[in-house]
Amino acid sequence: MPSTKQECLAQMHDAFAEFDAVLAKLPRDRLTEPDAVGIWSIRDLLAHFANYERYVAAEIMGTLTGQPPSNQDRYGRDDAPTAADEANDDTTNAWVVAWARRRTLESVLTDYAEAHYRLVRAVEECSEADLDGAGRFPWINDSRTLAEVLPNQCWQHHREHLPDVVRWRETLR
Secondary structure: OOOHHHHHHHHHHHHHHHHHHHHHOOOHHHOOOOOOEOOEOHHHHHHHHHHHHHHHHHHHHHHHHOOOOOHHHHHOOOOOOOOOOOOOHHHHHHHHHHHHOOOOHHHHHHHHHHHHHHHHHHHHHOOHHHHHOOOOOOOOOOOOOHHHHHHHHOHHHHHHHHHHHHHHHHHOO
């Protein structure tokens, strides 16, 4: 029977590969067009994924090493969101997407991949007790374990948005 860690890493790998396979079939020159996923472009969505995964990776590594993560570690930039930016998921997403829209597509694509691989490396550094221990990670503000938080921050998150991306791709034909 696979361990929690093995299951998490397998899910992370599989969901990223599934999403990446669809991403590879999208015309690169259309990835910045709005309204691909709701009002977002594919670039916006990738920045959204990168933000979640980068933040979680930074917090995991900060806890494991005892070194608080920097804004660069958490957000991929020197500044941090304001309290208003972090008021809820919508305002946080707006903060992330506004910044992504000032960046090149290539830089967002790089961040998307790097953030994912940082999260994979962070999970690889975890023990089974880290993944299954409620209260192990102070940034998780409730009684959930890291293993319970990871799906929504990674593989379920990719799979949640994948049908929208596939539908958008179908409109391009």
